[in-house]
Amino acid sequence: MTAIVVKDLVKEFRQYRRFSGFFGSIKSLVTREHTVLRAVDNVSFKIEKGEAVGYLGPNGAGKSTMIKMLTGILVPTSGHVRLMNTIPHKSRRENANKIGVVFGQRSQLWWDLPVMDSFELHKYVYKIPGSKFKDNLNFCVDMLRIADFINKPVRQLSLGQRMRVEIAMALLHDPEILFLDEPTIGLDVMAKDSIREFLRTVNREKKVTIMLTTHDLKDIEEICPRMVIVNNGHLVYDGAVTNLKSQLGNQRKITVEFKSNPGQINLPGTHLVFDEGRRKQFSFDRGTASVFDLLATLSNQYTVEDVSLEDADIEEVIRTLYKQLEDPLNTANNLQNVTKSLSEQVAVR
Numbered sequence: 001m002t003a004i005v006v007k008d009l010v011k012e013f014r015q016y017r018r019f020s021g022f023f024g025s026i027k028s029l030v031t032r033e034h035t036v037l038r039a040v041d042n043v044s045f046k047i048e049k050g051e052a053v054g055y056l057g058p059n060g061a062g063k064s065t066m067i068k069m070l071t072g073i074l075v076p077t078s079g080h081v082r083l084m085n086t087i088p089h090k091s092r093r094e095n096a097n098k099i100g101v102v103f104g105q106r107s108q109l110w111w112d113l114p115v116m117d118s119f120e121l122h123k124y125v126y127k128i129p130g131s132k133f134k135d136n137l138n139f140c141v142d143m144l145r146i147a148d149f150i151n152k153p154v155r156q157l158s159l160g161q162r163m164r165v166e167i168a169m170a171l172l173h174d175p176e177i178l179f180l181d182e183p184t185i186g187l188d189v190m191a192k193d194s195i196r197e198f199l200r201t202v203n204r205e206k207k208v209t210i211m212l213t214t215h216d217l218k219d220i221e222e223i224c225p226r227m228v229i230v231n232n233g234h235l236v237y238d239g240a241v242t243n244l245k246s247q248l249g250n251q252r253k254i255t256v257e258f259k260s261n262p263g264q265i266n267l268p269g270t271h272l273v274f275d276e277g278r279r280k281q282f283s284f285d286r287g288t289a290s291v292f293d294l295l296a297t298l299s300n301q302y303t304v305e306d307v308s309l310e311d312a313d314i315e316e317v318i319r320t321l322y323k324q325l326e327d328p329l330n331t332a333n334n335l336q337n338v339t340k341s342l343s344e345q346v347a348v349r
């Protein structure tokens, strides 16, 4: 079943020109000169129920605007958006029952009240039956380990504690889709890990569809097998994280541990990354060398004790993509490549 359908979606904002100085402020009010900015430009995608999708793009690409249209906060300029058969901005109450929303930079909790009071209010507003509320609360309290501070006022919580509580609250009414805008922003490594693990469990066990925006690519790698990438409002990639890695991440690294230090080695088709005597690392291009040939060459001449292979990491791949997107000469080419992959993905679905 399809959870989210977005078709030819457009959101335009009017940006008013502001003149400086006192007379300038008056002129700004009177003339109302404006330009129109397309924050979301003809975007289409579908997300199936139970999927976990990362929505990615450089600053100002239109990610938050998309999430706001999906959650019914903003009305699209044109195009279609449907969430489990409702139109978010037209049926806001019905839509609210189906979705949970977490904004990393904004709290939905009552600042001066104990956390539990915010949860009780949520129960009242969403008319959550007692037994369902209890089950969901117990699940979140156990999995997110929030028991120790559930009776503290929100303002006394650390950022990591608050985020765990925000996520718990978003799930109390059993939403079918969970939207998260930068859920791990500003958190330490341990807090990020526990939130990622929890989201994976919610997606796997409760089959909650997840769509998240993030600048932390580890969030994507650990939670979302699929990513949608936007740039300047346009969709530039929709597909598996692994596909993008194999399209753009051509560089691989091979680390070899020899029985004894073989000295300097000339391995055709590779570059030496580091040389620690017995342990050396080489990088090579998928297209110019094969792992088997490299290993055969090495083991013919030396005694190899251990070998490990690394693909390009996701940070590197996204950096490459963003650089290509910034380059006007490259953009047309790149868009063709990535949208070709998009068409393949759509054809598969």
Ligand SMILES: Nc1ncnc2c1ncn2[C@@H]1O[C@H](COP(=O)(O)OP(=O)(O)OP(=O)(O)O)[C@@H](O)[C@H]1O
Pocket (backbone or CB within 6 Å): 013, 014, 015, 037, 039, 057, 058, 059, 060, 061, 062, 063, 064, 065, 066
């Ligand atoms: N209410 C608004 N009025 C006018 N312009 C807006 C409004 N909201 C967003 N924009 C503009 O729309 C574009 C997309 O903004 P959006 O917040 O969706 O980007 P984003 O991808 O979420 O960025 P970031 O990663 O920096 O959070 C930006 O150029 C922004 O200035």
